[in-house]
Amino acid sequence: MRLKNILIVVKDMEKSKKFYHDLFGLDVIFDNDGNVILTEGLVLQDEKIWKRFIEKEVVPKSNSCELYFEEREIEAFMQKLEKLYPLTQYVNKLTVHNWGQKVIRFYDPDGNLIEVGTPM
Secondary structure, three states, rough: OOOOEEEEEOOOOHHHHHHHHHHHHHOEEOOOOOOOEEHEEEEEEHHHHHHHHHHOOOOOOOOOOOEEEEEEEEHHHHHHHHHHHOOOOEEEEEOOOOOOOEEEEEEEEOOOEEEEEEEE
């Protein structure tokens, strides 16, 4: 068995596809009416579909998991993020861990937690 994809729930599919393309270069490889697979295995699912499947409310900013990306030029990434998405809500702006890794954490437009860090 192997892990195939990671799925996150989104309210506005077009806005989310643009966000993940603009910031991370992820492209659509499959689009099936509310279920979109992006490169790198990230799946976006329309919130209405998710609610119908699990019969529960979606809890944005639940902080129970995060998407993790690595970026060598993290300062340039931060400038890009602030330019393209100036209303981004940060959990923490640029932080340097005691082991030397630089990271930032923020929410996507739907409250999914994202961490971008320099490679270890």
